[in-house]
Amino acid sequence: MAERIARNRAAAAERLRARGLLQEKDPAPKTKGPPLKPSVRKSDYIDYDFATLENLNGGYISSRSGPGEGGGSDGAVGTSLEEWKAAQREKRELFGPQETLVPPPSLEDAHTMRRCMECRINVELDPVLDKVFQLTVCKQCARAHPEKYSLLTKTECKGDYLLTESELADDTLFHRWERANPHAATYARMQLFVRCEVERFASSKWGSLEALDAEWERRETDRRDRKTRKYDREIKQMRLRTRAQEFTKKYHRGKYGPRHTHEFVTREGPKDIEGTVTRRCTGCGLEVVEDLIE
Structure with a gap:
């Protein structure tokens, strides 16, 4: 009885396998839990994986693009027609009239x-x-x-x-x-x-382009003349200030005598504060206290 059950089961499995309804079981039992990640990433060693590259035909045709989708420079692969139109409207609002320029006419009627x-x-x-x-x-x-x-x-x-x-x-x-x-x-x-x-x-x-050139030259000459006159006025004012300073110096020299130049010597007297020294001018008697720098 056991042998007959085994023969019947094998025959049924063969019929199902012939019809493609029976899938072979993996002899190695699968462990439950999350899949193990590889210890080495291919991106660390492979810059261009030719097994994953796809021919996009210059960026215009892609096998992943569906109807109404494109992969040109104005939109990535998979962009729908509505998204492409929205992007064009944003460009027109951002950059102005140059984005609204119409394309050249078609070649349907060359005579018109x-x-x-x-x-x-x-x-x-x-x-x-x-x-x-x-x-x-x-x-x-x-x-x-x-x-x-x-x-x-x-x-x-x-x-x-x-x-x-x-x-x-x-x-x-x-x-x-x-x-x-x-x-x-x-x-x-x-x-x-x-x-x-x-x-x-x-x-x-x-009147003419020659008259325009003459007017431009006249204005340039006037501009240079104004700049020269302004420079001359500033030079004259500087000279007047210099002459006024010289006159003031001569006046004080005649009234108060020549300018005094101090000649300091160390004063002989009571001991100064530690770290300082007192000096006196031999001409006018001006005394100054100086710090001694070590």
């Missing part, structure tokens, strides 16, 4: 695209000049013509083109690009102007 007004070839326009300053110029032409499309700060506009604060603040005269101050976040926002607009207004204000 706007082209660079300098080269008449490129359709990928500079986003700052296009969106902020309303200039259809590509990046290559903007770099090739800095005398037209370079950006100027407000200080440069007032110093080089002699423009006033009220003129630069007029929105009908200039387009401006405001950015965070590079010196400190608490300072006023930096305002940038495009050179061609500034030169156009300065030319109409002063």
Whole structure:
């Protein structure tokens, strides 16, 4: 009977194993309790574990990213589309208009695209000049013509083109690009102007760029002259003070005689306090008590 039970049990186990319903038991009994930690950490000896590295395809495609997720530079792997949009909104609020610039137009209809007004070839326009300053110029032409499309700060506009604060603040005269101050976040926002607009207004204000240069040179000459006159006044005042001091010295010398110079000698008399000595001037009799320094 026992042998028949054993044969039946073995046959049933073989049928279950053939159907994949029977799992083999681990012959080594497992001890209960927390798993043992390795005594050596791989991170202490292995900088790059190639067994755990994953090809992210330049950071844009990841096998761990689900639908609507990305792994680009603007968000880590696993960032959802809603989180990416929230991060972009925060950037726009922090950095201002430059983050709201539209991307270049698509290539669906090449005949209706706007082209660079300098080269008449490129359709990928500079986003700052296009969106902020309303200039259809590509990046290559903007770099090739800095005398037209370079950006100027407000200080440069007032110093080089002699423009006033009220003129630069007029929105009908200039387009401006405001950015965070590079010196400190608490300072006023930096305002940038495009050179061609500034030169156009300065030319109409002063008549021509040559007249602007002449006015700038005249103001520089006046500034140097004012600085020279101020220096001359200070030198004259210093000389007057020196002459007044010399006159006072001569007056006292004529009234009271030449200036007295003390000649001290040790006084002969009662014993001084220990550690001191009394000296007397031979001319006027002035006595002083001096400490003896050992």
